[in-house]
Amino acid sequence: MGTMTTFELNKIAGAILFAGLIAMIASIVSKGIFEPHHSGDEHTWHAASHYPIVSESLKNKQVILDETPNNNNSEVLFSELLSRANPVSGKKIFKKCSACHSVTEGGPNKVGPNIWNIVGKKVASNDGFGYSEAMIELGGVWDIDSLESFISDPKGYLPGTKMSFSGIKKSGKRADLVKYLISISEK
Ligand code: HEC
Numbered sequence: 001m002g003t004m005t006t007f008e009l010n011k012i013a014g015a016i017l018f019a020g021l022i023a024m025i026a027s028i029v030s031k032g033i034f035e036p037h038h039s040g041d042e043h044t045w046h047a048a049s050h051y052p053i054v055s056e057s058l059k060n061k062q063v064i065l066d067e068t069p070n071n072n073n074s075e076v077l078f079s080e081l082l083s084r085a086n087p088v089s090g091k092k093i094f095k096k097c098s099a100c101h102s103v104t105e106g107g108p109n110k111v112g113p114n115i116w117n118i119v120g121k122k123v124a125s126n127d128g129f130g131y132s133e134a135m136i137e138l139g140g141v142w143d144i145d146s147l148e149s150f151i152s153d154p155k156g157y158l159p160g161t162k163m164s165f166s167g168i169k170k171s172g173k174r175a176d177l178v179k180y181l182i183s184i185s186e187k
Contacts, residue, residue, distance in 0.1 A: 061145050063152075063171040078148055081175035090180025093173050096165075103184060112163060117185045118142050119178075134160030147181075148174055 065076040094103065100112035107114045113126040123138050123146075124131040138158060140146070149157045151174055153167040168174050 061148065063148070063174075065171060076171070078144070078171065078175065081171055082144070082179060085172070085175035085179035087176065087180040087183040089173075090176035090178070090183075093168065093177045094180055096168070097177075100163075100165075103181070105186070115181070119144060119147065119182055119185060132160055132162040134158050135162070144178060147178060151177065 061078040062075045063078045063081065065074050065081075097103075097112075097115075100110050102108050102110060102114045103116050104114075105116050107116060109126055109129040113124075113129040113131070115121075119142060121142050123140055123142055124135045135158065142150075146157075151168050152171075154161050154163045154165050156167075168177060
């Protein structure tokens with residue numbers, strides 16, 4: 001006793017710090033690996049980031065690329081269009097929707113339901129909005145693919161829908177619009 005040198009004390013302090021550092025790193029790494037992947041359920045969805053669902057729902061969707069005049073029938077992955085899409089242009093395109101839809105958090109149902117935070121949201125889930133039978137029976141969750149298909153051709157995608165809208169025919173514009181809807185969603 002009483003013979004510990006400063007050198008030994010430093011070694012002990014160093015060992016404790018080192019152990020703490022390892023524990024911290026281990027906890028960060030395991031959180032990264034074991035973070036649960038949510039899908040579907042609206043509740044867990046709100047707690048999670050949007051991006052797992054966005055990428056899961058974009059597996060291989062092909063759309064017709066209609067933005068290049070000489071290349072009318074070529075197909076392109078919607079995910080590719082989305083990665084280049086412009087939410088500012090999407091906001092302008094949304095004017096076509098805003099006659100019937102509010103898109104702010106807690107916004108009112110109009111002719112159509114409020115569609116804030118629509119990607120990952122349960123289909124036909126707004127309280128107090130009278131959905132069509134077709135929409136109620138569709139069920140599931142709006143993901144990028146179903147949203148893209150629906151706004152491309154509402155009545156073609158969902159015969160019997162009450163949404164009287166002919167659809168956005170250009171895939172690039174749909175990508176801009178979907179990017180805008182994602183950009184204003186809950187993060
Ligand atoms: C003329 C009014 C009108 C326009 C314009 C319109 N919608 Fe709709 N929308 C509706 C109605 C009505 C419904 C409910 C449909 C049903 O119940 O079948 C709906 C439903 C939806 C839903 C499903 C919401 C839910 O709660 O499940 C989405 C998503 C949607 N619209 C997106 C859009 C987008 C994006 C645009 C613009 C490109 C658009 N709508 C344009 C009237 C409209």
